[in-house]
Amino acid sequence: VDDPRRLRLLAQGKAPVFSPADIAGAETGGIMFVTLAEAGSIDATTAAEHADLFAPWAVPVAYKAGNIRRYTDGQLYQCLQDHTSQADWTPDAAPSLWKRVADPAEEWPEWSQPVGAHDAYNAGDKVSHGGKHWTSTVDSNVWEPGVYGWTEAAEV
16 A cells, blocks of 8 residues: 555554555456466465465356366365366366365375376375375376385374
């Protein structure tokens, strides 16, 4: 806020008046952030920290691969393939259509079986599985922890 009138209102504990241009600027910034996140220019952790900028998942909507939407649990999901949403194809129940975007508060997210190269784990990715913590040792890892491509993390 660089307008002296607005600064005075803030100092007096009053709500400043925002012009339509201010609101449009904020909306444009949000649209740009979402667009950059969907293009892969913003990392998943940063995107998840600003989940409120993403539109909620809805039915029926024609989604494109790469779209990111907020689901009812507040978690972000990225669309894996073009489709029109259906009530029973929710992001948390349709792993061939949606993958969960990283949650910055969760260091060891629960392992989920990848369905292809698009959601395989990379070297260094951390997961929890079978009551243990695992770190992927290979890129494009689709194996279950404990089978191949994972190292069990030492307890701290």
